[in-house]
Amino acid sequence: MRHTTPADEHGQAAVSVQGVHKQFGDLVAVKDLDIDIRAGEFFSMLGPSGSGKTTVLRMIAGFEEPTSGRILLHGQDVTASAPFDREVNTVFQDYALFPHLTIAENVAYGLTVRGISKAERARLVGEALEQVQLSHVAERRPSQLSGGQRQRIALARALILRPKVLLLDEPLGALDKQLREQMQFELKQIQREVGITFVFVTHDQEEALTLSDRVAVFNNGRIEQVGSPREVYEFPQTEFVARFLGITNLLAGDAALAILGESSPHSVRPERVQIADPAAPATDGTISLSGRVLETVYAGAHTRYLVETESGMRFISEKQNNQSPRTDPVQRGDTVSLRFERSHAVAVPGTAVAAPGEPAAV
Structure with a gap:
């Protein structure tokens, strides 16, 4: 090419x-x-x-x-x-x-x-x-x-x-x-x-x-x-580009089918994945997944969260620290709702569909 x-x-x-x-x-x-x-x-x-x-x-x-x-x-x-x-x-x-x-x-x-x-x-x-x-x-x-x-x-x-x-x-x-x-x-x-x-x-x-x-x-x-x-x-x-340029949540196979309604591979960047109160209603066009916070990483300008959903998939969420609280309101072990717009899941055409049993999100 x-x-x-x-x-x-x-x-x-x-x-x-x-x-x-x-x-x-x-x-x-x-x-x-x-x-x-x-x-x-x-x-x-x-x-x-x-x-x-x-x-x-x-x-x-x-x-x-x-x-x-x-x-x-x-x-x-x-x-x-x-x-x-x-x-x-x-x-x-x-x-x-x-x-x-x-x-x-x-x-x-x-x-x-x-x-x-x-x-x-x-x-x-x-x-x-x-x-x-x-x-x-x-x-x-x-x-x-x-x-x-x-x-x-x-x-x-x-x-x-x-x-x-x-x-x-x-x-x-x-x-x-x-x-x-x-x-x-x-x-x-x-x-x-x-x-x-x-x-x-x-x-x-x-x-x-x-x-x-x-x-x-x-x-x-x-x-x-x-x-x-x-x-x-x-x-x-391609999957390589998605992973090499920053961090991504890569959905493929059964995971993509369950969440997005299609099995082709999709990339969702961590900054597009928001953490919300499970009790708060989700808006139209928003995908909502319940999960538990496994880890938090404070990196100055932003904080990253590793969240495991009820089905066992792991997502990374990232938020900008644009406020100045002394403590993060989201702590390890909290039950949260992961939310992202369906349009923010971008198809990755050059990626093979994950085989059964492989991690769905990274």
């Missing part, structure tokens, strides 16, 4: 991966992959370790050559081209800054190699550092900067060469949570300003949803689904 997308002004995708297969000995890392990425898009490749996403990035960069298939950049076949002959640049997780050079010298390195004049280098470096808001550290060494600052310098060094495509291999993975979230906003803002195609590899679901125009979800060397963050989260097309 080819995952196509609107082309650029010349009728071409910025990156086109056509029938690409990559094998390392007996290991098949990527299986007959087809995908187009448009110019100016922030495109994320999301998946667990070993799913093939980094191998695809390395093939686009030229660090690996496909076993078969083609890679085109803006319509030009670069499958056999060396990395330095491609109009791409790569930002790595480990920053790869030269410790003996100043920040300004690090950012200017690519320009120096290309023989750009000293005066022009100084002007471009100044603009690049201004763009990442680090002009004041130009004369420092990398060891004198924080992790977030080093990552921004690595980004400035990559962008100063104005590549047509910027490849980012888990660039925020080494940062702590707070700094990573801050850098997500900065990275997206920079991408919008420069208008360059970003191809971003991550295993962090929240990061992919936050940053991307579109997300490709990888599994076992294949793409399970491509779409906007909203599409892949709200309308997963």
Whole structure:
């Protein structure tokens, strides 16, 4: 299946991966992959370790050559081209800054190699550092900067060469949570300003949803689904996507038939499942299930509840902590009513029906 997308002004995708297969000995890392990425898009490749996403990035960069298939950049076949002959640049997780050079010298390195004049280098470096808001550290060494600052310098060094495509291999993975979230906003803002195609590899679901125009979800060397963050989260097309992108209650087989009136698999996200007083009447179109709270998990912005229904199915419910009580009114052991709108149970077409005896909800 080819995952196509609107082309650029010349009728071409910025990156086109056509029938690409990559094998390392007996290991098949990527299986007959087809995908187009448009110019100016922030495109994320999301998946667990070993799913093939980094191998695809390395093939686009030229660090690996496909076993078969083609890679085109803006319509030009670069499958056999060396990395330095491609109009791409790569930002790595480990920053790869030269410790003996100043920040300004690090950012200017690519320009120096290309023989750009000293005066022009100084002007471009100044603009690049201004763009990442680090002009004041130009004369420092990398060891004198924080992790977030080093990552921004690595980004400035990559962008100063104005590549047509910027490849980012888990660039925020080494940062702590707070700094990573801050850098997500900065990275997206920079991408919008420069208008360059970003191809971003991550295993962090929240990061992919936050940053991307579109997300490709990888599994076992294949793409399970491509779409906007909203599409892949709200309308997963396979069980893997439903489970990998957050938490879901997956209903299938007899459980789906009993609750929804049809046996085909459906996904209900925990935030769609509300906990109510069993005595309160349910509105039309609402599915109501009686159950007992097995566990509660307080996670700051939200609280999750594991509830077992009278028929033995287990559901996860999640509520935002948008009020400030000192104690949660719902406690472990409470008898509650689980409620969700029938329309919030989304069909998952690429999921096999659960066999008898398998868990109906997760």
